[in-house]
Amino acid sequence: MSHPDDDLLADLALNISDSDSHTGPGDDTSHAEALAHLAGCAACADTVADLRRALSVARRAHRETGWEAPAPDVWSRITDELDSPPTSGSRPDPPPGSPAPMPSAGSPGSDGTRDHRPGPKTEQPPHAPPEHGQAAPPDELTELRSERRDREAARRPRRIAWSAGLAAAALVIGLLGGRALWHESAPQPPQPVTVAQAPLDTLDTTSPQQLGEAAVVRTSNGYKLDIDTSKPLPAGSGYLEVWLINRDGKRMVSVGVMRNGEGPVSFPITQKLIDEGYVIVDISREQFDDNPAHSGDSVVRGKLPA
Amino acid sequence: MHVPDDPDTEFDAQLCVEFAAGSRDALAEMYRRWSTLVHTIAYRALGDRHDAEDVTQQVFVSAWHGRASLRPDQGSPAAWLVGITKHRVADMRTQRYRARRNLSAVAAQTVTEPDVHDDDLAERLLLVHELERMGDPRATVLRMAFMEDRPQQEIASELDLPIGTVKSHVRRGLIELRRRLEEVDRVAS
Numbered sequence: 001m002s003h004p005d006d007d008l009l010a011d012l013a014l015n016i017s018d019s020d021s022h023t024g025p026g027d028d029t030s031h032a033e034a035l036a037h038l039a040g041c042a043a044c045a046d047t048v049a050d051l052r053r054a055l056s057v058a059r060r061a062h063r064e065t066g067w068e069a070p071a072p073d074v075w076s077r078i079t080d081e082l083d084s085p086p087t088s089g090s091r092p093d094p095p096p097g098s099p100a101p102m103p104s105a106g107s108p109g110s111d112g113t114r115d116h117r118p119g120p121k122t123e124q125p126p127h128a129p130p131e132h133g134q135a136a137p138p139d140e141l142t143e144l145r146s147e148r149r150d151r152e153a154a155r156r157p158r159r160i161a162w163s164a165g166l167a168a169a170a171l172v173i174g175l176l177g178g179r180a181l182w183h184e185s186a187p188q189p190p191q192p193v194t195v196a197q198a199p200l201d202t203l204d205t206t207s208p209q210q211l212g213e214a215a216v217v218r219t220s221n222g223y224k225l226d227i228d229t230s231k232p233l234p235a236g237s238g239y240l241e242v243w244l245i246n247r248d249g250k251r252m253v254s255v256g257v258m259r260n261g262e263g264p265v266s267f268p269i270t271q272k273l274i275d276e277g278y279v280i281v282d283i284s285r286e287q288f289d290d291n292p293a294h295s296g297d298s299v300v301r302g303k304l305p306a
Numbered sequence: 307m308h309v310p311d312d313p314d315t316e317f318d319a320q321l322c323v324e325f326a327a328g329s330r331d332a333l334a335e336m337y338r339r340w341s342t343l344v345h346t347i348a349y350r351a352l353g354d355r356h357d358a359e360d361v362t363q364q365v366f367v368s369a370w371h372g373r374a375s376l377r378p379d380q381g382s383p384a385a386w387l388v389g390i391t392k393h394r395v396a397d398m399r400t401q402r403y404r405a406r407r408n409l410s411a412v413a414a415q416t417v418t419e420p421d422v423h424d425d426d427l428a429e430r431l432l433l434v435h436e437l438e439r440m441g442d443p444r445a446t447v448l449r450m451a452f453m454e455d456r457p458q459q460e461i462a463s464e465l466d467l468p469i470g471t472v473k474s475h476v477r478r479g480l481i482e483l484r485r486r487l488e489e490v491d492r493v494a495s
Contacts, residue, residue: 081363268491270396
């Protein structure tokens, strides 16, 4: 049969875990045909896997309440930052088309301490938007702009003091932290850098086969886990999920689903995971069974060098 | 608030176009609509108001600098902002972790467990936020179907809607949600 349409795939994603939502006898035939189709079509199986992930997110969303609006001065901090002329050490705008940049490692506050904040809130310019509602709706923008010049004049001495404080603090932390933190304040490399790499082998103890490779890559936007395969990995009637397993063998994190069962694919990760020992890359075969845990059916595995 | 979905989507697309073209008013509008979502994700993920405000500031500054990467034809600005938020939260965690590791290198056990159980926090909050913007009866149908996990037949009889209507809301809602999550992934990877 041809590919089932989106509606039918959505029904499959919903009905696999919720068999009582069939609405009539007519559905059963098309569902059965579509299920049969899924077993042989990786693209549709991936779509259903994605829909199932969406459903699982939705099901766990049910007690999310309580919004926390940012303090009213955050908007003026944003406009201040955008209006500041570039100072030495600040990052130029990226070329158009590049992804949203991250602040460079040397930018304010990036060492995790609070001491370099540009003054406590009481020192904010007195032109912060009123406290009612969300800060600075568009109609207040014109007013904000007209006051920008004054504000910049008012801000200048503080920025100088702040820079001096930052330099002093960087020196102190550099002395305390030695090489590791010194490295931290160096600019991020503009090009992606592979920081660790490992072959992905089958778990066959007698003659393991290498079916792919995993790499942790540092980019200007953070870290990612790249998976490449020499050929599509067998997903059977299910889908393939990528995990990072801790070297303690007890904890693991799901990194994502391989859409097509083959590389190259990449998943965002944090360096913290690697630092804390989540260094074993594992790709498992999962069934559409509403069980978010690892199935125990690993296809390939590889350990990243520490 | 209770606008139907489609005009809202058009409005989002228009906002994207203006924002990508460099309109500060569009940035202010995005801030007005989504700063609470961004800040709540950061606050819940980091547990610290100062850090959450720093992240919120960074997200909108990053969004402005990276505005050319917002594609009006690909998903919603909310999902795009949530993708950026995930990056900034991860950066903030890494910075904290390193600071803590380096300043208390001996006390290794003070380093906390990674938040492995809350990988979907940002996505869940995005979903709830989108549901709150959505008009009824769709929002109620989706809330009952997804969050309360109730059978569609039961939803139909409780809301006194034809089963076909419930079914199509649920399908469209799920397909739309998947698109949102894809957009978050696209930005966050």
